[in-house]
Amino acid sequence: MSSAHRPVQGMSDITAPEVRLWQGLERAAGATLLRYGFEELRTPVVEFEAVFTRSIGETTDVVQKEMYVFEKGGRRLCLRPEGTAGVMRHAAGLGPQETDGARWYYIGPMFRSERPQAGRRRQFHQLGVECLEAPSPLVDAEILALQLDVFRAWGLTDCTLKLSTRGSGADRAQVAAGLREYLSPHHGDLCGDCQRRLAENVLRVMDCKNEGCRKIVAGAPAPTDFMAQESRDYLAGVTRYLDDLGVPYELDARLVRGLDYYEHTVWEIEGSHLGAQNAIAGGGRYRISLGGRELAGVGFAIGLERVVAMLEATGRDAALMSDPPPLAWLVALGDEAQQQNLRLMQELRAAGVACRMTPGGSLKSQMRAANKAGAAWAVIRGDDELAQGVATVKNMASGEQQQPALDRLAAALSAAPG
RNA sequence: GUGGAUAUAGCUCAAUUGGUUAGAGCGCCAGAUUGUGGUUCUGGAAGUUGCGGGUUCAAGUCCCGUUAUCCACCCCA
Missing domain, CATH: 3.30.930.10 (Bira Bifunctional Protein; Domain 2)
Structure with missing residues (x-):
């Protein structure tokens, strides 16, 4: 460090x-x-x-x-x-x-x-x-x-x-004077800190943790008395x-x-x-x-x-603590899907879905990243999905998958993950 | 400002009376017949032992200094 x-x-x-x-x-x-x-x-x-x-x-x-x-x-x-x-x-x-x-x-x-x-x-x-x-x-x-x-x-x-x-303000001087009058005869029995406090801040003596001081303080008049x-x-x-x-x-x-x-x-x-x-x-x-x-x-x-x-x-x-919103993780197979996922991700965010993606890597490593981030869904797209105009949506908790059309994707991701 | 304890991998900790190349678990990264995470298996990366001096043939280990962290005091939320 x-x-x-x-x-x-x-x-x-x-x-x-x-x-x-x-x-x-x-x-x-x-x-x-x-x-x-x-x-x-x-x-x-x-x-x-x-x-x-x-x-x-x-x-x-x-x-x-x-x-x-x-x-x-x-x-x-x-x-x-x-x-x-x-x-x-x-x-x-x-x-x-x-x-x-x-x-x-x-x-x-x-x-x-x-x-x-x-x-x-x-x-x-x-x-x-x-x-x-x-x-x-x-x-x-x-x-x-x-x-x-x-x-x-x-x-x-x-x-x-x-x-x-x-x-x-006027009381404070009276209190300090009154307490000093009581404590001064015990000066020698007070701890070092309290001997100093006696002069600088008498009230603090009342608060001392030292055993001997506490005994002396126990018999002291209350500040309110003054x-x-x-x-x-x-x-x-x-x-x-x-x-x-x-x-x-x-x-x-x-x-x-x-x-x-x-x-x-x-x-x-x-x-x-x-x-x-x-x-x-x-x-x-x-x-x-x-x-x-x-x-x-x-x-x-x-x-x-x-x-x-x-x-x-x-x-x-x-x-x-409020839980962060369910996260969708966009997973791409191939450069074309990767490029289109960036745009899709912005569209999903505009529709109110929290999402992220991995900028590259194998399918396995992208899925691992999704899991590590605690994503609720993986949204997988490869050549097949691009051709059909759909996305494969995997529920990370249950493992279930479905393939909604792109115009229904945001709705599918807004539903509570099962 | 004062005092005590501590400092080894990302994290939690080992390392015999000073003695080879500082280890483990977890975590991390990658792989396990072509497009699927977590469990399992295999492999891998990762440390100037806080930093700087000193003693010694030899220092993570002993000594001095320094910085930081934790705890307590003073004081304060």
Whole structure:
């Protein structure tokens, strides 16, 4: 395996038959999203670096060490590491009457320069939605219901919704200060990572897998204890609507969302059969200032590689894949038949029949090619057929043969193979 | 960015304490009395053992470096 024919580290080709699963995912999700009034928005993969640094946060790992940044024409550009910021960049260029109540979804590749592992690629794909309606627990609940509806459309019902709140911008400082106050006396007992987190991102300490840290964290006050009543009421509103809709969820005060723009409702969806990276989606309410406009919305992003992995691990991938149409394989005996088959093949395609041919070779090798490709029919023509104006049609599964006239050939091949 | 494991034919894997020309299964290609695929039989092609150095009479095997893959950490979908 030389590097000449290998993709870049952490990026991969998606080939048949798996690519048909990807097509099925898009189809099923698109149908669900349309019922919620979402339109697709396709934004560029390349954006100005500032689009992300300003919204995701200068100090986040995504910005500091994971973005593919480059300079072109004196401008700092980058490959998008996530979808929300680009959509908000688009929205910032519109007037309020165009963004108010806007509902967009996107699907496409994102790029983060991390070390690949199970469920983590440098180029990965997300399906996300952004909803710019006026902030309300009702909208948050609806978007959560939508997300689970998308998963249901994919046949994924064994997912766990973990829900929490980040509070308002003002709350965040209170939470961080409150948790630091509790954790600081235990500084020496925390793991090395957590000693660093204590200064940089206290919430992450709550999420640590280390045994000793977990014990300390177990006695810690909940982040919500440091939030304003208003923020707690907002979360209570979301859960009330979720209860009403019969949407199951788990409140998880230790849930951490890494990007700066989140406020209030945040969530994560955990899948199964996935290894260490078991979150298949994340979302929340956010507030982003770009181009002089402040935009508030709620949305989520689904990691499609992880969804694909889960579908494949649980054997539910086949249900989403549409079978390719029955294939007719044109087989020629002799140059004259070969030449006429090319024209016949185009006529059959125009009539809606999927077909291919082998550009030469013995009858046996052409038949072998037909079999290898999984063709439903072999359409054989030699001097006899040309003279009689017919084609010999062999059903590859049953071995049965018939000889329809050429004007009835397309009809014969459109019928389901026996 | 850090750590562990791995790297031999298209694929999955062998190859004794370092010892002839690196093998097998599957797959691929061709043939088995003139125009028929799959099963069977016969034959064939296919490898700079990831790459580069080193040790040795001798390296797929030992040592160093490097690249990639897988897994985990940090972080995140």
